[in-house]
Amino acid sequence: MPAVASPETSPLPALSWGLIPATLLSSSALLLFALRGTSPAVTVAGYGMLAAALLIAWLFDRSRRTDGLFRDLVLIATGMAIVSTISVEANIGWGNFFLLGFVLAAAVAAPYLISRFVFRDRVIRFPWRGGWPWSRVQWGYVVLVLFLGWLILPFYFITSGVYLNWPAVTEWHEIARLFVGVNAVGTWDELFFILTVFVLFKRHFPVWQANLLQMVIFVSFLWELGYQAWGPLLTIPFALLQGWIFSKTRSLPYVLTVHLLFDLVVFLVIVHARNDGVIGIFLVSP
Numbered sequence: 001m002p003a004v005a006s007p008e009t010s011p012l013p014a015l016s017w018g019l020i021p022a023t024l025l026s027s028s029a030l031l032l033f034a035l036r037g038t039s040p041a042v043t044v045a046g047y048g049m050l051a052a053a054l055l056i057a058w059l060f061d062r063s064r065r066t067d068g069l070f071r072d073l074v075l076i077a078t079g080m081a082i083v084s085t086i087s088v089e090a091n092i093g094w095g096n097f098f099l100l101g102f103v104l105a106a107a108v109a110a111p112y113l114i115s116r117f118v119f120r121d122r123v124i125r126f127p128w129r130g131g132w133p134w135s136r137v138q139w140g141y142v143v144l145v146l147f148l149g150w151l152i153l154p155f156y157f158i159t160s161g162v163y164l165n166w167p168a169v170t171e172w173h174e175i176a177r178l179f180v181g182v183n184a185v186g187t188w189d190e191l192f193f194i195l196t197v198f199v200l201f202k203r204h205f206p207v208w209q210a211n212l213l214q215m216v217i218f219v220s221f222l223w224e225l226g227y228q229a230w231g232p233l234l235t236i237p238f239a240l241l242q243g244w245i246f247s248k249t250r251s252l253p254y255v256l257t258v259h260l261l262f263d264l265v266v267f268l269v270i271v272h273a274r275n276d277g278v279i280g281i282f283l284v285s286p
Helices: 020-033 039-064 069-083 094-118 136-160 171-204 207-225 232-249 252-274
Strands: none
Touching: 020 039, 020 069, 020 207, 039 069, 039 094, 069 171, 069 207, 094 171, 094 207, 136 232, 136 252, 171 207, 171 232, 171 252, 207 232
């Protein structure tokens, strides 16, 4: 396979042929995730866009308009296709709990294994160590995330009613499963959307374009998960910030810490809303 230019070694143009298939691929997430199940035509159109994006990328690679884009879009499309096989609506029943975990794990593992052992590439990495020490700005942002989550999330979940997209949890084992599920999905978000999708897009496009492309897929997934109503006003900036932060810090522990702290507040708000305002630290109650 031809080598792909790295953004760190050479500037990438703001306008390129690769934007056509990449945008088509990202946009298919709106149909495969956000609008999943609304009609058979939507499903067919979603997979059609996915296939068309790969075909165009292959043709562009063949004509040398792009360099190695096809194989990277194949990796992203593989993960997306695996996720699209099931609904990711919040459901902590034991069967779905394990099924969703298996499917999401496969969606991360398959692109990684194909990249490493078929394409002989090491672009997809999971750097669990490194990124230390955190600066004062980084620590300040962690505190800010907690404060904004405490301030905004109860208002969003309760006034919009989207907390009803998550199951009622009253028993201790239901609350425990919700806690594990929220944190597991949050961890998966970073491994797939940032360390796989964003990193692969970043090989071919400037950081801001790669970030926008991954954001469309990220937010579409979160919409199906339950962040609906005016949720995109929160999830769009969150997805963009996570991509931008990783591009600056290259620290998985840091972006994961930010995400899981945010998800901790999400978990507490859901328990609070589903149990008549049982947690007294929030300003808004059902």
